[in-house]
Amino acid sequence: MKRTLLITGGAGFIGSHVVRLFVNKYPEYTIVNGDSLTYAGNLENLKDVKDLPNYNFEKVDITDENAVNALFEKYAFDGVIHLAAESHVDRSILDPLAFIKTNVLGTAVLLNACRKYWQGNLENKRFYHVSTDEVFGSLGEEGFFTEETAYDPRSPYSASKASSDHFVKAYYHTYKLPVVLSNCSNNYGSHHFPEKLIPLAIHNIRNNKPVPVYGKGENVRDWLFVEDHARAIDIIFHNGRIGETYNIGGFNEWKNIDLIMLLCEVMDRKLGRPAGTSAQLITYVKDRAGHDLRYAIDATKLNKELGWAPSLQFEEGLEKTVDWYLANEEWLEHVTSGAYQQYYETQYQKR
Ligand code: NAD
Ligand code: DAU
Secondary structure (H helix, E strand, O other), X not given: OOOEEEEEOOOOHHHHHHHHHHHHHOXXXXXXXXXXXXXXXXXXXXXXXXXXXXXXXXXXXXXXXHHHHHHHXXXXXXXXXXXXXXXXXXXXXXXXXHHHHHHHHHHHHHHHHHHHHHOOOOOOOEEEEEEEHHHHOOEOOOOOEOOOOOOOOXXXXXXXXXXXXXXXXXXXXXXXXXXXXXXXXXXXXXXOOOOOHHHXXXXXXXXXXOEEEEOOOOOEEEEEEHHHXXXXXXXXXXXXXXXXXXXXXXXXXXXXXXXXXXXXXHHHHHHOOOOXXXXXXXXXXXXXXXXXXXXXXXXHHHHHHHOOOOOOOHHHHXXXXXXXXXXXXXXXXXXXXXXXXXXXXXXXXXX
């Protein structure tokens, strides 16, 4: 079947993996990557697919209603996969309004465009909202987030994502917009912007700089290889039930400090340094304000209903990730020049 899909945020970390998967797997689809190219958006992430005939790029800010409507008129989309967002918790603490604008208003603008242009003909239409496990708040040492867990967001980032999830569900109930949602745990893999823990640590170890670990390093995250997330998005977009939410996760919990110790071992090996060299760079710094203790996703529904499961063990995925960063130093050079330096200083010099 021919389809015309808008993938928002396609120049970012996860979005670029989703775009790559879709343009390669569905040559009969017209794929439009709609992205405003913030500091996190980078067309270099898609250099391997940019010349494929079914790939299109449109520079668009999702908070700009006229621009979004013009895009719907140009392409007559029948599906939207919405990933565009401000995505970094630490930045949301520095500038919450930017998160409210893009994540809440931007999502509402897209929903409204679907309502306007799909009115009266909802057949084969679908709005897929990509969200996060952080909307569920923080777990203690036991238990998992399921699709029934009550929302309890605690950072400006997670509050903005929770709000956007609620708007998506409201458009389903009120206007019967055919929506589907997913809430995923921490992703890792290639093209991950080095403000996030794993790529930041790889970059710093490579350059013999301190590796900042917040608080005591005891916070726990559930890590999923980004290509497994993209695969889940493909399955849910095509086969997920309308109005439903699916949790996506790796069943792969790591304490931050244990993860960093493992990464240090891998880096020592890959860089030919004596064992223990990289670990000497670990530096405990002031904790993140309101730092959620633990996230853990129960992805049973997605597995039972749609047959998805993670494809990689974490150790293997981490090796692949390190290999990619070491082979793509030019990419890292580009994204860490300019404004990144200023952000890094604000974030870390005072800790
Ligand atoms: P990212 O920060 O790497 O990329 C975000 C992309 O959105 C960038 O290309 C940026 O240019 C674009 N963008 C930002 N504001 C925009 C605007 N106003 N208009 C148009 N484009 C805009 O983010 P990511 O880590 O790839 O996350 C993608 C999505 O997945 C987000 O919605 C995030 O909440 C969600 N998510 C991320 C993770 C994770 O671990 N990274 C886990 C679960 C869910
Ligand atoms: O859970 C899904 C979420 O995962 C996504 O919704 C977010 O978009 C994504 O950024 C990620 O959020 P986290 O805050 O968990 O990711 P981050 O890589 O920023 O931090 C991971 C953990 O490491 C967290 O406990 C904070 C800690 N940390 C982070 C940084 C950047 C450090 O100890 N040192 C650091 O320098």
